[in-house]
Amino acid sequence: xxxxxxxxxxxxxxxxxxxxxxxxxxxxxxxxxxxxxxxxxxxxxxxxxxxxxxxxxxxxxxxxxxxxxxxx
Amino acid sequence: xxxxxxxxxxxxxxxxxxxxxxxxxxxxxxxxxxxxxxxxxxxxxxxxxxxxxxxxxxxxxxxxxxxxxxxxxxxxxxxxxxxxxxxxxxxxxxxxxxxxxxxxxxxxxxxxxxxxxxxxxxxxxxxxxxxxxxxxxxxxxxxxxxxxxxxxxxxxxxxxxxxxxxxxxxxxxxxxxxxxxxxxxxxxxxxxxxxxxxxxxxxxxxxxxxxxxxxxxxxxxxxxxxxxxxxxxxxxxxxxxxxxxxxxxxxxxxxxxxxxxxxxxxxxxxxxxxxxxxxxxxxxxxxxxxxxxxxxxxxxxxxxxxxxxxxxxxxxxxxxxxxxxxxxxxxxxxxxxxxxxxxxxxxxxxxxxxxxxxxxxx
Numbered sequence: 001x002x003x004x005x006x007x008x009x010x011x012x013x014x015x016x017x018x019x020x021x022x023x024x025x026x027x028x029x030x031x032x033x034x035x036x037x038x039x040x041x042x043x044x045x046x047x048x049x050x051x052x053x054x055x056x057x058x059x060x061x062x063x064x065x066x067x068x069x070x071x072x
Numbered sequence: 073x074x075x076x077x078x079x080x081x082x083x084x085x086x087x088x089x090x091x092x093x094x095x096x097x098x099x100x101x102x103x104x105x106x107x108x109x110x111x112x113x114x115x116x117x118x119x120x121x122x123x124x125x126x127x128x129x130x131x132x133x134x135x136x137x138x139x140x141x142x143x144x145x146x147x148x149x150x151x152x153x154x155x156x157x158x159x160x161x162x163x164x165x166x167x168x169x170x171x172x173x174x175x176x177x178x179x180x181x182x183x184x185x186x187x188x189x190x191x192x193x194x195x196x197x198x199x200x201x202x203x204x205x206x207x208x209x210x211x212x213x214x215x216x217x218x219x220x221x222x223x224x225x226x227x228x229x230x231x232x233x234x235x236x237x238x239x240x241x242x243x244x245x246x247x248x249x250x251x252x253x254x255x256x257x258x259x260x261x262x263x264x265x266x267x268x269x270x271x272x273x274x275x276x277x278x279x280x281x282x283x284x285x286x287x288x289x290x291x292x293x294x295x296x297x298x299x300x301x302x303x304x305x306x307x308x309x310x311x312x313x314x315x316x317x318x319x320x321x322x323x324x325x326x327x328x329x330x331x332x333x334x335x336x337x338x339x340x341x342x343x344x345x346x347x348x349x350x351x352x353x354x355x356x357x358x359x360x361x362x363x364x365x366x367x368x369x370x371x372x373x374x375x376x377x378x379x380x381x382x383x384x385x386x387x388x389x390x391x392x393x394x395x396x397x398x399x400x401x402x403x404x405x406x407x408x409x410x411x412x413x414x415x416x417x418x419x420x421x422x423x424x425x426x427x428x429x430x431x432x433x434x
Contacts, residue, residue: 025174028232032129 001029004038013070014038017062019045039069089144094223096215096243100144111139114149115156116420123156124163127170129226133159137224138216145215146208149424150194153416154209154272155216158183158246161274161414162217168405172276173227177312178239179402179409181221182277182322183214183246184387186260189270189416190248198250200391203241203280214244239279247389253327254388255334262340263413270416275320275385276409277399281305284394287332295336298329299343302398303350306384307377311400314353315365317375319403320383320411323347328392344381351377351384385411 004016018026018040030038041062047055077092079085085102089095101107112119112135119136126133135156142155162169162181172179190196194209202210227233235242251258260271283305285298306321307313313321323343325333333343355373358366378384390397402409 022234024231025234028226028228029128029174032127032226032232 001026001038001040002033004040005030005033005035008035008038015066015069016040017043017066019043019047021045039072041065041069093228095144096218096222098243100219101146103140103143107143108136108139110424111143111147111149111152112136114422114424115139115152116422117156123160126159126163126221126225128174128232129224131224131226133163133220133224138220141219141223142212142216144219145212147212147216148194148208149421150192151209151213151216152193153270153418153421154183154185154189154193154196154213154246157270157272157414157416158213158217158274159220161272161412162221164412164414166407166410167274167276167412168407168409169221169225171405172402172409173221173225173233175402175404176234176236177402177404178235178237178278179276180239180241180245181217181274182241182399183217184259184273184275184322184385185246185248185270185416186251186258186273187265187268187270187416189272189418190251192270192418193416196246196248198248198389199253202247202389203245210246210248211244214241214246217246218242218244241277241279245277249387250327250389253330253392255330256340256386256388259340259385259387260413265413265415270418271413272416273385273411273413275322275399275411276402277322278311278401280324280397280399283396283398285329285396286394287328295333295338298332299346299350302396303347305398306347306400307351307353309353309357309361311377312403313351313377313400314358315362316403317377318379318383319401319408320385321378321401322397322399323384323386324390324397324399325386325388326390326392326396327388329396330388340386341381343386344384347384347386348376348378348381353377379408383411 001016004014008014020042030036077088082102117135121135123133185196196209197207221227249259261267265271283302285301288294352374
């Protein structure tokens with residue numbers, strides 16, 4: 001979230017990828033740092049350590065939405 | 073001005089505070105206007121004076137809000153100089169408080185007190201069981217800092233404080249160094265202060281890990297064995313210090329263990345250097361347990377767990393016996409959650425009359 005916020009503050013297209021376990025924290029950080037509407041997409045949790053095939057599948061599921069969000 | 077709640081009586085007020093997530097789960101002293109005003113008065117500073125913004129919520133850490141936390145924690149006015157210095161210390165950017173509050177790691181600010189404030193600020197314990205129950209100053213000072221981190225900094229478990237399990241030091245984590253029993257110069261002197269200064273040092277620390285060592289005065293390598301076992305506890309392969317490196321860590325020597333090291337002619341700096349040399353792992357050992365953190369290393373290379381010996385804070389506290397304690401750390405954040413020392417200002421503070429309730433009962 002913080003990286004996305006910093007990118008957005010510099011005027012760059014930004015999209016935060018947040019796992020469902022950390023979704024409430026994402027909301028909190030977005031609000032606290034003054035960007036409650038920062039675009040974000042929800043990922044299943046966990047991602048780290050789930051293996052290349054699993055991460056590839058998650059990425060393929062999300063890529064269209066990511067491009068759409070960053071192009072808006 | 074701090075936002076206010078209204079209640080018919082103190083029991084109802086306590087339930088409101090619990091319901092709104094403004095407590096640590098234990099009963100608190102209700103921070104009434106009068107109690108907070110008295111605590112502010114004791115500081116000798118303006119209620120609206122702010123020590124800075126506290127993350128992750130970014131609340132302004134005013135003297136009044138800190139006084140609210142101190143009242144809730146059960147502090148005496150005498151404790152306030154340490155509470156305020158500890159808040160100043162954790163707000164130092166080098167401490168990375170915003171990131172530390174949000175991490176999944178189990179870390180809390182360990183508050184170490186040196187100098188005359190140990191006695192002047194309510195009698196901060198440093199002997200048997202100093203990190204356990206039974207010591208009002210230790211318990212209340214640490215709790216005040218935690219309540220400030222929650223209610224000013226906005227740390228909420230599972231929402232903004234993402235510690236996966238936390239640790240009991242997140243209720244309170246404060247002790248003084250036992251300077252009288254220590255064969256070494258006080259910790260704060262080793263960090264550039266004079267012995268007459270009162271200083272609080274904060275370190276983002278895990279819960280204490282016990283290190284058992286039975287001394288043997290007949291063994292020529294008694295101190296070497298002790299250093300070896302301290303190093304194993306301080307930065308074993310399961311710690312962030314081994315995997316991430318570059319963060320501070322704490323060694324609390326009990327007086328008996330301190331005497332073993334001092335008896336071998338070691339000063340504090342020598343102990344830190346000896347532990348630095350011992351807290352090192354090979355690529356192969358790191359890769360065997362956490363390959364993701366060892367991947368950039370060349371086979372056969374070794375990695376020190378600390379940037380320099382001074383990152384290892386050694387102090388003397390607790391009762392004498394078999395056990396010393398080590399506290400590994402988180403080792404992340406932009407400054408690697410650096411240990412920060414802050415002078416405690418004693419001469420601004422005012423004695424205030426003993427408080428009585430409306431019936432004149434103390």
